[in-house]
Amino acid sequence: MLERLRTHAEEIFRSSVAAVDPYNAVKRFVALDGNVLRLGHEGQETQEIDLRPFERILVVGGGKATAPMAKAVEDILGPRLQGGMINVKYGFTTSLSRIEIREAGHPIPDENGVLGTKKILGLLQECGEKDLIFSLISGGGSALLAQPTGEITLAEKQDVTRMLIECGASIDEINALRKHISSSKGGQMARAAFPATTVNLMLSDVVGDRMDVIASGPFVPDTSTYREVQDVLEKYNLTDIPPAVEKHLHAGLEGRLSETPKEGDPVFERVHNRIVGSNMIALQAAGQRAEALGYKTLILSSMVEGETREVARVHTAVARELLRTGHPVAPPACIISGGETTVTIRGNGLGGRNQEFCLAAAMDLDGVAPRVVILSGGTDGNDGPTDAAGGIVDPLTVRRAEKAGMKALDFLDNNDAYHFLQKTGDLLMTGPTNTNVMDVRLLLVK
Amino acid sequence: MLERLRTHAEEIFRSSVAAVDPYNAVKRFVALDGNVLRLGHEGQETQEIDLRPFERILVVGGGKATAPMAKAVEDILGPRLQGGMINVKYGFTTSLSRIEIREAGHPIPDENGVLGTKKILGLLQECGEKDLIFSLISGGGSALLAQPTGEITLAEKQDVTRMLIECGASIDEINALRKHISSSKGGQMARAAFPATTVNLMLSDVVGDRMDVIASGPFVPDTSTYREVQDVLEKYNLTDIPPAVEKHLHAGLEGRLSETPKEGDPVFERVHNRIVGSNMIALQAAGQRAEALGYKTLILSSMVEGETREVARVHTAVARELLRTGHPVAPPACIISGGETTVTIRGNGLGGRNQEFCLAAAMDLDGVAPRVVILSGGTDGNDGPTDAAGGIVDPLTVRRAEKAGMKALDFLDNNDAYHFLQKTGDLLMTGPTNTNVMDVRLLLVK
Numbered sequence: 001m002l003e004r005l006r007t008h009a010e011e012i013f014r015s016s017v018a019a020v021d022p023y024n025a026v027k028r029f030v031a032l033d034g035n036v037l038r039l040g041h042e043g044q045e046t047q048e049i050d051l052r053p054f055e056r057i058l059v060v061g062g063g064k065a066t067a068p069m070a071k072a073v074e075d076i077l078g079p080r081l082q083g084g085m086i087n088v089k090y091g092f093t094t095s096l097s098r099i100e101i102r103e104a105g106h107p108i109p110d111e112n113g114v115l116g117t118k119k120i121l122g123l124l125q126e127c128g129e130k131d132l133i134f135s136l137i138s139g140g141g142s143a144l145l146a147q148p149t150g151e152i153t154l155a156e157k158q159d160v161t162r163m164l165i166e167c168g169a170s171i172d173e174i175n176a177l178r179k180h181i182s183s184s185k186g187g188q189m190a191r192a193a194f195p196a197t198t199v200n201l202m203l204s205d206v207v208g209d210r211m212d213v214i215a216s217g218p219f220v221p222d223t224s225t226y227r228e229v230q231d232v233l234e235k236y237n238l239t240d241i242p243p244a245v246e247k248h249l250h251a252g253l254e255g256r257l258s259e260t261p262k263e264g265d266p267v268f269e270r271v272h273n274r275i276v277g278s279n280m281i282a283l284q285a286a287g288q289r290a291e292a293l294g295y296k297t298l299i300l301s302s303m304v305e306g307e308t309r310e311v312a313r314v315h316t317a318v319a320r321e322l323l324r325t326g327h328p329v330a331p332p333a334c335i336i337s338g339g340e341t342t343v344t345i346r347g348n349g350l351g352g353r354n355q356e357f358c359l360a361a362a363m364d365l366d367g368v369a370p371r372v373v374i375l376s377g378g379t380d381g382n383d384g385p386t387d388a389a390g391g392i393v394d395p396l397t398v399r400r401a402e403k404a405g406m407k408a409l410d411f412l413d414n415n416d417a418y419h420f421l422q423k424t425g426d427l428l429m430t431g432p433t434n435t436n437v438m439d440v441r442l443l444l445v446k
Numbered sequence: 447m448l449e450r451l452r453t454h455a456e457e458i459f460r461s462s463v464a465a466v467d468p469y470n471a472v473k474r475f476v477a478l479d480g481n482v483l484r485l486g487h488e489g490q491e492t493q494e495i496d497l498r499p500f501e502r503i504l505v506v507g508g509g510k511a512t513a514p515m516a517k518a519v520e521d522i523l524g525p526r527l528q529g530g531m532i533n534v535k536y537g538f539t540t541s542l543s544r545i546e547i548r549e550a551g552h553p554i555p556d557e558n559g560v561l562g563t564k565k566i567l568g569l570l571q572e573c574g575e576k577d578l579i580f581s582l583i584s585g586g587g588s589a590l591l592a593q594p595t596g597e598i599t600l601a602e603k604q605d606v607t608r609m610l611i612e613c614g615a616s617i618d619e620i621n622a623l624r625k626h627i628s629s630s631k632g633g634q635m636a637r638a639a640f641p642a643t644t645v646n647l648m649l650s651d652v653v654g655d656r657m658d659v660i661a662s663g664p665f666v667p668d669t670s671t672y673r674e675v676q677d678v679l680e681k682y683n684l685t686d687i688p689p690a691v692e693k694h695l696h697a698g699l700e701g702r703l704s705e706t707p708k709e710g711d712p713v714f715e716r717v718h719n720r721i722v723g724s725n726m727i728a729l730q731a732a733g734q735r736a737e738a739l740g741y742k743t744l745i746l747s748s749m750v751e752g753e754t755r756e757v758a759r760v761h762t763a764v765a766r767e768l769l770r771t772g773h774p775v776a777p778p779a780c781i782i783s784g785g786e787t788t789v790t791i792r793g794n795g796l797g798g799r800n801q802e803f804c805l806a807a808a809m810d811l812d813g814v815a816p817r818v819v820i821l822s823g824g825t826d827g828n829d830g831p832t833d834a835a836g837g838i839v840d841p842l843t844v845r846r847a848e849k850a851g852m853k854a855l856d857f858l859d860n861n862d863a864y865h866f867l868q869k870t871g872d873l874l875m876t877g878p879t880n881t882n883v884m885d886v887r888l889l890l891v892k
Contacts, residue, residue: 091660208766280771298774301760301767310756317785320654321747326728328774330745
């Protein structure tokens with residue numbers, strides 16, 4: 001029975017990843033019907049755009065998954081597409097016929113990225129009312145669409161960002177700063193593109209899918225201000241920031257520079273911000289596959305964060321209750337959750353958050369009825385600095401480990417889930433998937 | 447809207463506690479119909495016992511909640527009840543007409559408890575085929591039914607137990623030892639009572655309701671052996687245990703003492719072990735009340751353990767998803783969980799696990815739509831060393847704190863949830879409830 005559950009878990013995981021494959025995600029979201037462009041997922045509200053008023057259709061974008069997204073747009077629009085340019089991470093390229101690809105630095109931005117971003121901004125600024133722009137954004141877009149504003153250099157921008165990170169500033173605080181020392185982030189690409197019409201398609205790698213956070217929202221209204229950035233710098237006593245940054249922020253504070261565009265700004269009137277792939281979309285695809293396989297399914301949340309091993313214990317508590325009383329749903333059941341947990345590293349072993357989740361879960365499942373399987377995997381196929389996507393464990397995993405002379409707690413203490421799961425035969429291997437919508441966790445009970 | 451949600455949350459919590467009130471729990475589980483005793487919860491499978499073959503009906507028991515349980519049995523059976531004796535914690539007494547109450551030490555057992563246990567064992571040994579015994583067991587029963595075996599003194603028993611706890615031994619390992627140096631635990635009361643018939647009614651304060659763990663299972667088959675106890679002592683290198691304990695365990699190991707009775711032992715043939723109150727029963731009562739108030743309900747698990755603040759984050763992830771997408775159930779929704787979490791104390795503030803849960807949840811709810819309320823409460827009405835049962839928080843809690851000049855993170859870091867929630871007006875106060883089935887957490891979303 002366990003073998004069957006394990007096979008199902010892996011199949012469900014692969015379905016969830018397939019649903020957020022960048023190429024598939026765009027193809028499922030965008031359809032061309034004569035002169036009408038239809039946007040939206042099947043069965044959900046769709047939006048129609050008449051293409052006849054437009055003289056040109058162009059593509060811009062940045063992110064690790066942008067190349068296959070661009071390929072999908074090329075395949076959908078065919079000769080109607082005039083051209084465009086996107087920035088991708090080195091090696092994350094594909095063969096495109098009309099769109100120019102520039103490879104650039106990620107996660108540390110480099111001059112190639114800055115040059116590409118400058119060209120993209122230039123292209124947007126040239127656009128007019130009769131242009132329709134497809135913007136393609138995915139994880140990594142923030143680094144790949146970097147464009148320090150004014151006299152600020154890339155190195156200075158990175159310096160001040162790093163200072164803020166080291167202070168323990170929140171992601172919202174860091175983003176507020178980033179948006180105010182950039183020419184592209186925080187809705188500024190929308191300002192550049194106006195009065196063109198923009199369809200901004202996003203593959204979200206952000207918990208809760210906040211559009212102003214995905215790649216720092218180049219086409220999305222910003223909620224932060226120069227004033228708030230100043231407050232943040234004061235809060236953390238950051239007085240030794242690079243002079244060019246200080247000068248720029250000071251000018252902004254005095255009203256000598258325009259603010260990032262805000263909600264209600266006319267530049268957003270012709271922007272259609274849509275999410276084509278997200279953790280929730282992956283979870284829903286998992287749910288559909290699980291139902292097709294005969295499981296009652298429940299999506300707990302796509303927004304799970306927190307210390308991995310503790311999060312694992314909550315999941316096993318649900319599994320054990322399910323075995324015992326049939327809550328929260330009667331078996332055969334598939335409980336699904338997503339998001340991105342963290343690992344406080346205390347040891348020097350090898351692993352990733354999904355593998356650590358599985359090791360902790362295996363310890364908690366030790367000895368329960370062999371009718372449950374838990375899978376945790378990164379949708380990018382790449383969990384931590386390993387070649388595994390995550391793991392699949394069951395109530396016999398710890399027993400297998402003991403037979404091999406391994407004590408689970410020692411491996412957990414050493415953050416060494418990879419070597420543990422490798423020996424018990426419980427690694428989940430998918431290879432790189434070219435997408436990333438964070439993690440998917442499955443809990444199957446027969 | 448928040449006020450209404452808060453009122454509902456408190457009402458649902460009170461209903462869940464009322465369902466496991468010791469007196470109510472016994473009254474709901476046991477009914478007398480002429481000469482037939484009916485055992486079981488309404489709507490579930492019941493069991494009938496014909497009272498005619500019995501000449502005497504007696505009550506024994508031990509635990510903090512045993513006095514009101516005994517009162518319920520007196521009220522149900524009236525003059526049919528001959529008498530009996532129970533051990534309760536000092537001050538946890540009530541007025542009984544036929545059953546003798548002895549007050550004794552808890553959590554540290556004392557000579558009063560030992561004397562009472564000895565008398566109870568004597569009473570059980572006198573019983574024969576024509577006796578029906580009601581045994582009443584609740585949290586604290588392990589300390590209140592302490593009876594060191596052979597020549598071992600209470601102090602020696604406590605010493606070796608403490609040594610094992612300090613080694614970091616698991617609860618199963620500690621219980622294996624306890625049962626093998628006791629005359630009452632691990633099914634030994636069933637052996638004393640045989641060939642009488644026993645109805646053993648338990649109010650469970652244990653995650654997963656393992657009957658051999660509740661008060662160390664005086665009427666429940668034991669799974670541990672002298673051999674395993676010896677292995678545990680060797681595992682932790684405990685060589686300096688009290689000589690009387692060592693001598694006793696050695697005799698057991700050599701087969702000169704009988705083992706605790708195991709599954710299949712004839713002494714259990716006439717024992718009916720039944721749980722009258724548990725965390726799951728409290729959660730189900732919460733679910734019923736929530737449904738009556740118009741909420742769609744979901745019981746996640748009664749077995750939630752782990753570090754409190756991380757467990758809180760998983761719960762808020764569910765709340766935030768519910769607000770955003772209607773998963774796992776569409777609002778108005780009530781998500782319910784139970785169990786008992788732990789707090790790693792790093793500060794020197796005042797609080798308990800339920801209050802810390804609420805503080806961490808409030809931080810995570812800060813800024814979300816004011817359509818969610820989270821309650822966490824101890825069913826005993828007594829969270830940590832405070833006069834509160836727990837807390838009720840909402841998305842405005844942190845804002846109220848800031849207005850009062852408080853920074854939530856500082857209070858969390860100092861484990862000072864009590865003073866935080868006191869100032870924000872978010873403490874849950876019920877007073878002592880005289881029951882304990884661990885904690886109940888509610889998440890209401892409109």
